Amino acid sequence: MNAESGSGEESAGTSSLDLLHPTLAHHIVHTLGWPGLRPLQREALPPLVDGEDAILLAPTAGGKTEAALFPLLTSMAGRTGEGPSLLYVCPIKALLNNLLPRVQAYSGWLGRTSELWHGDVSSAARRRILRNRPDVLLTTPESLESMLVSTKVDHRALFQNLHSIVVDEVHAFAGDDRGWHLLAVLERLGRVAGRPIQRVGLSATVGNPDELLAWLQGPGAGSRPGRVIAPGVHLRGPGALPDEPPPGDVQLDYVGSLHNAAKVIASLHRGEKRLVFCDSRKYVEELGHSLREFGVTTFLSHASLALDERRRAEAAFAEARDCVIVATSTLELGIDVGDLDRVVQINAPGKVASFLQRIGRTGRRQGTVRNCLFLAVDQSGFLDAAGLLHLWGRHWVEPVRPTPEPRHIVAQQLLALCLQEPEVAQNLWPEWWEGLGPFQQGAPIAAHLVKEGFIDLDGGLMMIGPEAEKRFGHRHFTELTSVFTAPPQFTALNGRTEIGSVDPALLAGDEREEGPRRLLLAGRTWMVTWVDWRRQRCFVEPVDGGGGKAKWDSGGHLGSFFHLTRAVREVLLGTDPAVRMTQRATDALAKAREEHMDLVHPGGSVIVRADNGDLRWWTWAGARANITLATTLGDAADPKQQPNDACLRLNAELDPRTWSAAKSAAQERVVLPEVSVRALDGLKFNAALPQHLAERTLSARLADVEGAAALLKEPTRFLRL
Template identity: 75%
Template sequence: MTGPSTLDLLHPTLAHHVVNTLGWPGLRPLQREALAPLVDGQDAVLLAPTAGGKTEAAVFPLLSAMAAGGWSGVSLIYVCPIKALLNNLLPRLQSYAGWMGRSVGLWHGDIGTAARGRILRDRPDVLLTTPESLEGMLVSTKADHRELFAGVRAVVVDEVHAFAGDDRGWHLLAVLERLTRLRGQPIQRVGLSATVGNPGELLAWLQGSGAGERPGRVIAPEAGLTGTAAPSEPPPGEVELDYVGSLDNAARVIAALHTGEKRLVFCDSRQAVEQLGAALRSRGVTTFLSHASLSVDERRRAEQAFSEARDCVIVATSTLELGIDVGDLDRVIQINAPATVASFLQRIGRTGRRSGGQRNCLFLALDETGLLRAAGLLHLWGRHWVEPVVPTAEPRHIIAQQLLALCLQESQVGEHLWKEWWPGLEPFERGDPIVAHLLREGFVQRDGGMLMIGPEAERRFGWRHFMELTSVFTAPPEFVVLHGRTEIGRANPALLCARENDEGPRRLLLAGRGWAVTGVDWKRQRCFVEPAEDGGGKARWDSADRTGASFALSRAVRAVLVGADPPVRFTRRAVGALATARERHQEHVWSAGSVISRAAGDVRWWTWAGTRANLTLRATLAGLVAPGQQVHDSYLRLREDVDPAAWAAARDGATDRIALPDVSEKALEGLKFTAALPPHLAARTLAARLADVEGARTLLGEPTRFVAG
């Protein structure tokens, strides 16, 4: 029960509605602990499991501060990583702000021109947006950004861990620094996150140039996991691991289990979502789908229908991992394993919200790799371990993007004054070579000591008012799929190319249904479809994530193969499949170090170090590694003539000469704004992202034993 002194920190109107409108008996621990520091203007990272009340923990004290301080205009910005989460939050935040006589506006890529015009004319007190849309407002010629953002006092960053681990995080930080300079004084920064392994470092990262200068704290009364602790008791939750061998078998299991309940199934790819969704529907299961290549309307229809249904399944990628409300769930099912413990915590946190309910997750492994990764991840989870969030290395392309965006925002920037927009933000301290390249290649031009947008930037990024400049990632081309005037989603153009031996119309699998392609507009990148009578079709998309398993997860897999059993229930099928895997790999694992095996000319170094560490080891020991191989999580192929003597000689001093992985021209195409960087800096940036120097150094410092077979 919350005491009067706690509610006294809230504005009286807000406190009244918390008790009488929401019917809450009191505030949750996170919400109580966040009140005083946030009302006082401190920066903070709020940690809690999914559905832990993080939004209210941030918004209630900031609305109270807004009322007490007489904030006016756009004074609170609420940033989310995905538009669907903003859409989902809008009604709730409108209710909270409305109690206080305040307004909320929504601005992202799907908001039309008329709605944006209303926001510019009648400024909301709270603005829900994405970093890309913030950038768009800053560089727009239709908005006076100085006037629009003059009253910003606080920024809430929801799912801050999702930003911090990739380039969108650096982009967000850089945009916040520009907002701070426009404001002329510090802006309070509040991050909301599920449990992470390094919350203090995450807070310092979020504070940017204010780290160490502004007061800030991590507030995590219910977080539970720290990334370092290994208590003897397993975390709470009903978790089971099964081995089913194929997606079709997974559909059989899902169709047979938990009938009458609402089930959310996570897959690791859009293709798997489509295939599993179609297989479930063929078995009479009411099934909905959600992934990034479905149209906005299609996803909304599926999520709305799922939230209102009872006996049904929704199959999704990570699009439904980040807190989007799809109603009261009974079960979460995971196909194979997510990439991180943090993702698993987000997903299992979608269940057990009803009184007396328990969080639960059923893992269905499709193959040996999926089984071992799931077991390794659950081994880490059982030890109360969760990954630290590490910002991406050497974000030079973000520096180039921000310099161009600043020139658009300000029209012209002093040649020697541009760094003042990002004071103390470490990557920008090393931006001089990038400015020189931008000038040399015509991306910017100099006039009387001022920098402004140049013709090359206009040519490469100027389409549709420099829209390409506001997004920091590159998406592969996809064709819009239309049934009549209804957009179904987007498809890989490779599926639309006819082959000589094809008979009949091309078939697509999209939204869990088969479609016959009736026409393709190659110029406008559209294809037209009709429902396929037999329901067949193909689904395929290019994968954006090729990083493989991490060092920690790969080492956890080794621990499982050596004999560690995660604290979860195994089905008989899973027990048998794990026993088979352990027997197959018994000569490939050694708890004290690594193993080199030789069999019929196939020499493998079993590192169990993860893809990035193995890429780094391949570059460092290039003379011993077999050329042209694809790198795996668990091993590297070595030359056939490698023996203990050659191995010892090559490793001598190798920890002092760690090399970064080689980078191909094709790989560089995935790094946006590569053209705005000198080629050697673009290659080094990508190489740093592919490397795991510490993991490689650990391997080189461990003993290695040779085995036959």
């Protein structure tokens, strides 16, 4: 069994088994050997059996999967009808692959079947599923969309018996556009099935579970019963003082470079299995290569490695002992990589929630504790780590906020509905998403789709138009099933074996470089032998030594969020993170405080004029807030700048008097940042929106209005260095 299943260690829960189907209860006791259920599993039973919506909140390995499945399978056992009664949705395919054997075992005890359907499942397997419809279907939102719009799937027959859905890692959906897409698809599924769908979300880490529940319920919030079930989970705001530090052995070290990080990892905890997280694919590759040079058995996992390459690495890591796997967040979400001893974090993740997921991969064996070693490779990463650990020490987790103004998802859904249904009445389409927030302002978008030829009208009926065929019709409209635009990448092949994909900028190279291009991929150095620019692929051969380069488009990462950057400010002002720190870390913190002494002030923010006349406002508010402030201040801010997390440049002509006037004027109304037309390329389906609406959507996503408003209320003081 995967450790996530969590055997019930409390015999007091035995009586709660009476609510379960007798066969299921028998197998829990006799097959799994559980004396009873965990607190979360006990509390979830009555409401889920009664059909309530819920958010189940527990630490990683807290038994959330069983807490949802056991009562939902019990309800399923009393139903008749063909086709899936339960959907189990995950944000990543690997997690679905990992869960399938458990779900098949549980449903099999009741004589029911479970199957897997996602992008890597073969056409033959899909045809088999359509012939012999399973009772439980594990899938992704994108695959649900493809089933609804496919001419090969009778979606009404397939989903006629659907009653409930489990959304695993629900916070991972809610924080981006995939969440809005999922909610919109659920509304369509409910209409196809002819009933409201019971919704159960699972999460290990979220700071606002009540808001998350209301979001997951969609238009049903308030009209359908729902509850947050989180026994023993206590979350506090950033200003609250904890009764005691969070459990776990956490240490912060400053090593100064990625090469030094490899040296430390190679020398520590030999004989143990270590999982190292990096928050860039480039760092994964460079660290993996360095570890191998130190003689460490090393495996790699990130999204630009070929699927087979990732699977081989993860399988080998699960079976080995004295080894390291270096990964991005691909291994954050509960995938089983065997019996793990240590987690190491390079610099810091962007959120406390991510850290909780990562440290939760350890301490699953009896007699062990959760642990994480932070290795900072530069000062910026060190301060981010210190700020994040300060928040963690206060038991604070950031709230999950849905992405604002998802108009492009409304456009995508309207086009998908026209593919799904042979006839969509022009005046009745809102009924498919009745009450779901973004669609209440969908009329201008629908009118634009008709005007521009994305949708044709025939006697008041809507159907796919020629412009939609032109832009999204490739390979049976597969572009419509995904809500993200991926930057272009070239497939790297060694013979017929796919290694992964690389940024085309690496293949173009630098004219000053001589000789063949060298790439770093899968932790190895490759020489590029030929580039097929038309088919977007390159052929490589392995070579000894170094010199390989790794690079990928970061996707326009804007920097840290408001609360994390403010926590860094608190650390610079003298607050120590509640973790063990090495002497190197202690020295690095003292140095950082000295260097930033004039850039932070406990009574507010600081405006500093340098000797060269440069005027900077040190807000420590995060890049989004600073971008918003720069726009709001107008002429008082320097228009030629790219604000960072810590500061923004002001008009050098300002003095304390004119600054006070500019600040007072800005407090009247915070203004959203302006966006360039070129930036719209990163917003998928923007072509299906009027340009002004696409710009408003992107502008709202660049902004931090609350953070900007908070800074404008703080006192500021002028300094000259």
